[in-house]
Each structure stands twice: as C-alpha cells, then as structure tokens.
Amino acid sequence: MADRHIDCKGLRCPMPIVKVGQAMNELTPGQTLSVEADDPVFGPDLAAWVEITGNELVEYHDGPPQRALLRKRVK
Numbered sequence: 001m002a003d004r005h006i007d008c009k010g011l012r013c014p015m016p017i018v019k020v021g022q023a024m025n026e027l028t029p030g031q032t033l034s035v036e037a038d039d040p041v042f043g044p045d046l047a048a049w050v051e052i053t054g055n056e057l058v059e060y061h062d063g064p065p066q067r068a069l070l071r072k073r074v075k
Contacts, residue, residue, distance in 0.1 A: 002034035002069060003027060009038045009065050017045050020070070024055060029074040032058065038065045 006023050008016035016037045023033050039045075043060065046068055050057045056071040 003031040005034045005036075007036050008042070009036055011037065012039050013041050013045060015039075016042050017049050020046070020049065021053075024053075024070065024072055027072045029072050031072050033070045033072070035068045035070065036065045037068075038063060042066050 004023055004027060006019055008019050011019065016035070016039050020033070020035055023035075027033060035046075043062060043066060046057065046060070049055075050070070054073045056073065057068060058071050059067070059069040061067045
C-alpha cells in the first residue's frame with residue numbers, strides 16, 4: 001500500500017504532473033505515492049517527469065483510469 005494517494009481524474013495536462021510534483025515534495029525519501037489519472041498524455045508525461053526528477057516509477061497500468069505507483073528518490 002502506498003504512503004499517499006492522489007486522484008487526478010478529470011484533470012488535463014499539465015495539472016496531473018503538477019499535482020504529482022506537489023505530492024512528492026511532501027513525502028520523505030523512499031515513501032511511495034499512488035496516482036490515478038485519465039488524461040490521455042499522463043503516461044508519456046509521467047515517464048518524462050520520472051526521467052527528469054530521478055524518482056522511481058515502480059508500477060504503471062494503462063487505464064482507464066491510468067494508475068501509477070511512484071517512489072521518492074533517496075538522495
């Protein structure tokens with residue numbers, strides 16, 4: 001089970017990634033975040049965000065809705 005969950009269904013780019021970033025900033029390194037989204041570009045946006053930030057994409061399931069489990073990077 002994730003340490004935190006956010007529901008981004010109904011939000012469109014760039015808001016799901018903005019919400020993911022905000023939620024990840026509130027976590028401590030190693031904690032996890034689960035996300036649900038239905039934005040068609042959420043998957044590619046999330047992949048790019050993970051690459052840029054260094055956080056880990058633990059799981060991703062294409063929807064609907066799309067579901068992701070992320071782990072905050074350990075510095």
